[in-house]
């Protein structure tokens with residue numbers, strides 16, 4: 109509740125998912141439901157193990173850095189009880205392959221491109237009688253469920269041990285979403301009615317009106333969505349990500365299954381195998397299927413690639429400092445770090461405001477008031493609905509980092525972490541590093557124009573008119589650059605282009621800001637800076653990065669870094685809490701949506717030394733794998 113950035117929409121999605129799971133359990137056994145306990149796992153699980161005389165504790169394997177340390181803590185605490193409880197960690201459920209296995213089969217290294225991912229996955233035995241290299245098949249849905257413990261055992265009221273151990277609330281990354289009314293709802297670990305019910309937004313102190321996303325959580329919804337795609341064989345068989353429009357909404361052009369993959373309301377392996385069934389059927393009918401990696405199986409493999417990279421690197425994966433795969437670029441607004449007892453330097457949730465102008469750009473980007481309607485429409489879609497198309501994410505991520513604002517990718521990743529309903533650390537961080545040319549991708553001269561890219565997909569600006577309604581009456585000629593419209597026309601169309609987006613308009617005359625900078629100028633300056641950073645050839649684990657020596661190399665003007673005890677901005681200090689067109693990449697797409705992947709320079713060096721094999725073979729294997737027929 110406090111330390112992970114989660115906005116109201118993702119809370120809503122999670123609670124809907126839990127409620128649906130609870131209903132599904134009740135369908136199996138009318139006396140059963142999901143029992144939710146309200147306390148940190150490492151403190152509550154040992155207490156319950158003792159109270160309920162648990163002899164086997166089972167949980168799913170999770171390779172996220174935080175999850176690994178959490179699970180280890182739980183295991184130690186339960187084993188420390190000395191009751192002989194068997195702790196069983198069962199197979200991975202969130203990815204196609206076990207990320208640790210991917211890393212092992214990749215020679216212990218992070219999976220940095222599709223070739224490595226495919227090659228490594230080809231060596232993994234699913235262990236269920238399936239073919240080597242194939243993702244494991246899903247287990248059948250249970251048809252029975254034992255009854256719950258008796259009412260007396262389940263009654264924890266009156267036992268002082270089960271009063272909620274309240275965690276230290278500061279720093280609270282989600283403070284701005286809460287109204288302070290959560291008090292009282294967390295006194296008992298079984299909830300205010302002592303019934304282990306799913307928590308409500310109100311109990312968390314979140315106004316449900318803030319959770320506006322139309323995207324609904326729960327297995328029922330996930331299976332309904334999946335069925336619409338699988339029934340539509342033409343869509344599933346021919347889907348190619350680069351051909352799907354970032355400007356489509358209601359409905360969007362891609363599946364929107366990502367939050368379900370994250371929360372486990374739809375297994376990625378079920379999606380994979382259902383798609384393989386469609387491919388097979390079409391093949392038998394003589395129909396062509398879309399090629400990888402732009403097709404659905406290819407997209408799922410990108411997801412596994414990021415999980416593999418994360419599993420190899422642990423906490424360092426999600427930050428630049430100490431991260432051996434992250435190219436060091438002296439962005440504005442870099443993260444501050446704390447030293448841990450084991451010598452790691454982890455993000456501490458604050459960042460250094462070395463440049464007020466960059467801070468202003470960041471705020472305006474986050475709030476959807478940059479004055480570039482395409483960017484603002486996308487950011488508002490993210491804020492209100494919690495989701496954005498992949499190419500929209502490309503546009504706004506490039507714009508914030510190497511293609512406009514020159515702000516650290518870590519700031520952008522934090523905003524996505526807060527607002528996405530599908531936030532998944534491995535994918536979010538991995539894609540932000542990709543887009544900012546920090547890792548995975550390095551062609552920094554390929555930028556997204558905030559004007560031409562959107563125009564290509566949506567020349568009439570329907571997407572902008574929907575998400576930036578101030579501009580809904582503007583003539584198509586000006587919808588991507590409204591500041592160019594004559595003043596008289598602006599008045600006629602009911603919106604004045606002025607200010608920085610903070611001034612309120614009237615009912616008859618709205619206000620929308622002018623562009624916050626000249627994109628062409630910024631583009632050139634970003635290119636120069638990126639070149640300088642690339643020429644320095646430093647990575648996050650470089651000793652010059654760790655020592656701060658890099659600042660003199662890049663003539664970087666540091667900000668002061670004092671902060672008050674609440675972690676809030678102190679006036680006069682520089683440490684903050686949370687809080688053209690012809691240069692567009694030819695077809696507006698990056699390699700992860702279908703092009704050949706550019707290898708990292710470190711890998712290229714290895715290749716010339718003869719230690720890395722050609723990626724061609726692996727690409728062929730991927731082709732074979734994603735079009736492979738389902739084993740019957």
Ligand SMILES: Cc1cc2nc3c(=O)[nH]c(=O)nc-3n(C[C@H](O)[C@H](O)[C@H](O)COP(=O)(O)OP(=O)(O)OC[C@H]3O[C@@H](n4cnc5c(N)ncnc54)[C@H](O)[C@@H]3O)c2cc1C
Nearest residue numbers: 362363364365366407411498501505530531532535536539
């Ligand atoms: C800056 C940035 C941040 C991102 N953050 C996240 C994130 O936090 N969580 C997340 O799941 N995805 C993230 N993505 C990847 C991608 O944008 C989303 O997975 C995709 O848009 C989800 O929509 P969909 O389910 O309709 O995808 P579809 O196109 O229908 O693809 C099917 C599935 O493949 C997976 N997938 C597709 N593309 C990618 C990709 N590039 N990386 C990883 N998995 C992929 C998803 O699970 C998705 O549901 C991010 C991309 C960018 C550029």
